[in-house]
Amino acid sequence: MNPWNEVPYADYERHMSHETVGQLALLNEITGEKVAQRYPQTVAVYGACTGNGFTHFVDAQTVYAVDLNPTYLAICQDRYDPILNRLIPVQADINQEPVAIPPDSVDLLICHLFLEYVDLERAFASFRQVLRPGGLLNVVLQRSNDTGWVSNTGVTTLRPVAAIASEVSDEALRQHAAPDLRFDGSQTYRMPNGKSLIAYDFIKASEPPQTDEDDADDWLEWDR
Ligand SMILES: C[S@@+](CC[C@H](N)C(=O)[O-])C[C@H]1O[C@@H](n2cnc3c(N)ncnc32)[C@H](O)[C@@H]1O
Numbered sequence: 001m002n003p004w005n006e007v008p009y010a011d012y013e014r015h016m017s018h019e020t021v022g023q024l025a026l027l028n029e030i031t032g033e034k035v036a037q038r039y040p041q042t043v044a045v046y047g048a049c050t051g052n053g054f055t056h057f058v059d060a061q062t063v064y065a066v067d068l069n070p071t072y073l074a075i076c077q078d079r080y081d082p083i084l085n086r087l088i089p090v091q092a093d094i095n096q097e098p099v100a101i102p103p104d105s106v107d108l109l110i111c112h113l114f115l116e117y118v119d120l121e122r123a124f125a126s127f128r129q130v131l132r133p134g135g136l137l138n139v140v141l142q143r144s145n146d147t148g149w150v151s152n153t154g155v156t157t158l159r160p161v162a163a164i165a166s167e168v169s170d171e172a173l174r175q176h177a178a179p180d181l182r183f184d185g186s187q188t189y190r191m192p193n194g195k196s197l198i199a200y201d202f203i204k205a206s207e208p209p210q211t212d213e214d215d216a217d218d219w220l221e222w223d224r
Contacts (some may be wrong), residue, residue, distance in 0.1 A: 002093060003118065003160035005069050009050050011157045017152040021191055027112045027140060027197075028053040030199050034138045037154055040107035046094070046116030046123070049093040051076035052086065062086045064101050069095040094126060095119045101130040112140040113197075115173075118167045124176040133206035137181055141168050173200065175194075180205045 016024040031053030035043075041061045045053070046063035049072045057063045063084055065076050073089040081087045092099050095118055107132055115123060127137055144167065177183065181202040189197045 015155040044106045045110045054080040067091045130202040136180040147194040
């Protein structure tokens with residue numbers, strides 16, 4: 001059983017919006033920025049949880065909410081189905097099952113604090129499959145900066161998920177994105193608890209991958 005199935009949604013939201021964590025508000029804001037940049041018709045959110053940021057999708061035609069936890073998806077649907085054009089919950093454990101989203105259909109794929117818990121090979125295979133050429137993948141990763149994975153907010157039910165979390169390095173992200181998901185910038189946010197969040201953008205190439213030399217040039221941008 002994946003420990004994410006055992007975390008009560010109210011505990012998750014309480015922890016993430018605690019004043020020392022403050023992550024829900026920032027992730028919501030980043031989602032809003034990406035929507036304002038791309039005006040997507042089709043959005044997919046991997047690790048959608050209870051739908052943080054979904055208020056930004058009111059102008060999209062279709063929104064896919066992907067998560068393994070059926071309770072989170074039910075809450076997401078209760079909250080956002082009334083205001084969205086078409087909200088499709090996709091319950092899947094990405095480590096074991098395919099994600100039922102039509103290939104080459106997604107304009108904007110939001111992936112916030114998700115890669116730390118999943119098989120990167122499988123996740124990126126799914127991103128490649130569902131993103132349309134020219135579509136944007138927005139990834140947010142956490143950097144603990146030696147503060148421990150889960151901050152002490154009094155919520156103890158999140159401890160089991162900390163045990164399966166692993167920090168995703170820039171190098172691992174680069175390797176899994178190359179060659180066809182092209183790095184398009186990143187931004188680092190310092191959080192009140194000493195952790196950082198880093199948001200990365202990748203664009204799915206419309207053309208066949210470039211030569212190795214060209215790819216190497218793209219990645220020089222990563223040196224921050
Ligand atoms: C840290 S939360 C994501 C936070 C959310 N994106 C936000 O903005 O608040 C991670 C989410 O990924 C989901 N998840 C973890 N492992 C998964 C897997 N193998 N397949 C599908 N969903 C998974 C969890 O159920 C949880 O909702």
